[in-house]
Amino acid sequence: MDFELMINSFPKLLNATLVTLKLLSASLIFGLFIGLCFAILRVNKKPIINKFAYGYSYVFRGTPLLVQIFIIYFGLGQIEYLRSTVLWVILKEPYWCAIIAFSLNTGAYTSEILRSAFQTIKPGIIEAGQSLGISSKVIFYKIQIPIAIRQSLPAYGNEIILMMKGTSLASTVTLMDLTGVAKYIISTTFKPIEVFIVAGGIYLFITFIIHNVIKFLEKKYSFN
């Protein structure tokens, strides 16, 4: 055990944790928005619309995140047309490519989570709203969505943790996030176990915090 290395690498890894957290929060915010949109499309009654939403979530849940990042980072640059548009400013940055890939990925999972939450809402609640003469729009935004969000909290908490682990893939597109820096230190010092303990410890700490925040929210918004 090389404790000196562990202590020396800690500040570097902590710095890289900021990148990880930035990636995580950005992709969660975009992902939640995408997920909500697609969940609403999923419960739509028109078959074309809900088939489209189902196709989106099927493709993004059925392929590895690594493929998705590579398609966006290496693949999209190949299209000549894209290079001439404003989008290229975003797509040439590995940072934004990673965020786009993560958001689309977590969006697909989030849409599934929210959809199943929508479908488990008791019809009696909606009927009660209707019989009070509330318009269907208000029922949807003020009754169905808040209940669905509460219902999906535990599953969404898992998704946040999975996404946090997913951000480690940003290191494959040259970003120096926690895993990227850990790999760099390992390959220069050849002390994998020490670095793994420190980096893994930081990841576990983040997981622990997310887990407890979700638990707290669940308790706060529980029905009983």
Add this chain to the structure above:
Amino acid sequence: MELLSFGKTGWGDELLIATMMTIAVSITAMSIGFLFALIFTPLKLSKSKFFNLIGNCYTTVIRGVPELLVIYLFFFGGSGAVMYVASIFGYNEYIEINAFITGSFAIGIISGAYSTEVFRGAIQSIDKGQFEASKVLGLKKSVHFFKVIMPQMLRLAIPNLSNVWQITLKDTSLISVTGLVEIMRQSYIAAGSTRDPLFFYSFAAVLYLLLTYLSMKLINKLEVRYSRGY
């Protein structure tokens, strides 16, 4: 389409072999995962606090740390660890472990943590009366486990195990960082030499979709088979 032809000009045969490799790694990793689950599920269910702690540590650490980090640990640390063990027995030459073994071991440990949780959940949701009944009948421990608990556990575990299989299959793409030629690595090589990354990575995505789709079909059949009588 020319790019996908078989033979020297196309990448069709290489990609086919790479797909086989992905399947082979996934199956090996899943089996290693089952071995780990076989060890750690009893620990998690045991009444002793110490064993509980070991089981919990395993599942919490592995499920809380990114897969890529675990793979790097094995990739950089694997041969060192094996050489250390070998040096105890007096063998001091350099040992290189092949990428297939390191890769499937790393993915196997990860998939084992998920499998452990699935088996624990399944065993805990078996009716208590079943345990008591087989105790009252005085069944031997092996009969009790293999003939009473296992069949009921499998029925409950299969839907969740299919999720674990999907996770494992998708995680194998991460082994490409160690240089093992599976779908992702082969697409990387092909994309590099033809300068057509969009096509090859999209094709890789299609291959993964196909694998997940086909395995879901198979698992559904298995599910029907194991829930006969319910």
